[in-house]
Amino acid sequence: MIRTRFAPSPTGYLHIGGARTCLFNWLFARANKGKFILRIEDTDKVRSKQEYLDEILNSLKWLGLDWDEIYYQSQRFPLYLELAKKLLAEGKAYEAEDGLGAIILKIPQKTVEIDDLIHGKIVFDTATIKDQVLIKSDGTPTYNFACVVDDADLKLSHIIRGDDHISNTPKQIVIYEALGFALPAFAHIPMILSGQGGRLSKRFGATAISEYKNMGFLAEATVNYLSLLGWSPGENQEIVSKDEAVKKFSIKDVNHTAAAFNLDKFRWVNNYYIKNLEPDKLLELLMPFFREKGYIKDDNFDRNWLVDLVKLFQPRVSTLMELVEWPVFCFTQDVEFSPEAKEKLLENNLSKEFELLKERFASLDKFDHTSVEEVFRKTIEELKIKSKVLIHPLRAALTGALIGPGIFEVISLLGKDRVSKRLSKAIELLKESKR
C-alpha cells in the first residue's frame, strides 16, 4: 500500500514550495491508489499558531488536495519519549551532560547510502554528522526524531520532500536503524526558486498560496502551474488538469533541477482557465470581489447583465482582480479619465459627431451591439470619416480608457442612458477646451 504525507508546520502560511511538495505527494498517492496523509508538525508550541493551521488547511482544501488521514505531533509526545527512552536503555543514546535531561543519539561511524527515487544513490559519511538530539531538555522531540518516529509509525511508504532535506536524510536513516524500523523510499524533489534566483521568500513578492487566491488566481490554474514546476506531462502539454496529472504522474519523471517561479507564466495559465470557464461559474467566483468593491450592494442586481459583462472581459484578463478592476467604468455613473484617454478625447473637436451619435443612439429601440454598430457604421459613412477617427475618442469618452473590449459591446452594456450622459459630458469637455 502506497502511503505518502505532507507535513506542514503551522508556524507560517502555506507557501508556493510547500503547496508543490504537497501536490506531488498527493499526485503520487492518487496515481497509485494509495493514501495521502496530512501530519501537522506542531512540536514548537511557541511558534505554532491556530491561525496558521487554519490558513494551511483552507489553502489545501481550496487547491482540492484532500487527505485521507490527519495527525498532530503535539498529541503524540508520549510515543516519542517512549522510543527515546528505549534507545537510552539500549545504550544507543545518552543524556546530555548538562543535566537538563535532553536525550542525544550516538552516531555510529559508517557510510549511509540513500537510494533516492529521483537522484539515485547518494552516499554520506557519518563522520560529518554530529550526535543528534532526539528529545530536547523541555521534553519535546526534535524535528528529525519526531519525523522518523511518525513516518515509521504511520507506515509511510514514500517520503517525498524538498531537496533541502537531503542532508537530513542520513541523520534520519541512522535513527531508523537505531530504532530497528524499515526504511521508506525517499524522493527529493527540486526546490522552487524565486524569479531572480535564490530562495523564494517574502522579498520577492507573494509566496503564500492564499495571497494568490486573493489576487484572483483560480485553484485549477494554481495546481496546473505548480505541477509544471519540476515535472512535465510530456508531449508539449502545458495545460493539464488535476485528473490528467494523476493519470500521467510518475515520480521518476520529476526533474533534478531547481525551478524558478515565474509569475508571467502563472498568469498565462490563469488566463487560460479564466477564459475557458463558463461565464456563469466565473461570475460566481467574482461575486465576492464585486461585493467587496462595493459594485454590488444587496441582492438586487441584474445577473444577466453581469454575465454579459463577464463575457466581455473574460478573454483578456489574467486574474479575477483584473476582471474586477478593469470594468470599473461599467459600475459607476460617471467616467474617470486616464490622462491618455483625456488627451485622445480632446485631440480633435468631435462635438458635432458626438451629438449626432447621441441622437441616433437615443432613437434606437433595441440597444444590442449589432444595432449599435449598424447605426455607427451608417453615421460614419454619412460623415465620410474612417471608423477609427471616431472609435478611439468614443472609447475614451465612454470608458475613460484607450483600451478595452469591442466598443459596440461596451456601448450596449453601458445602456442608453449612461451612453447619452457620457456623450453629453464629452461634448461639454470639448466645448470647454476650445476656449
Place this chain on the structure above:
RNA sequence: GCCCCCAUCGUCUAGCCUGGCCUAGGACACGAGCUUUUCAAGCUUGCGACACCGGUUCGAAUCCGGUUGGGGGCGCCA
C-alpha cells in the same frame, strides 16, 4: 570552512536512463506583422540554449572525469 545536490533558449521544460531519428522540439516573456476598433485577447512570424575542458566512441545534449557556476545543509527551528 566542511558535506550534499544541480547544470538544455532570459524563464518553465521535451530529449538524457536504452549514444545516431537533434542543422535540439514546445510554452511563457520579448521583437515584427495581421486583425480596414484599441490591446491587456486571437492568429502568423522572428529572436533565442546543450556552462567549460578533457576522455570513451565511427558517432556525445545524451556515458565517464575534472573545472567553473548556481542551490541547499551543517540548531535542544521545522
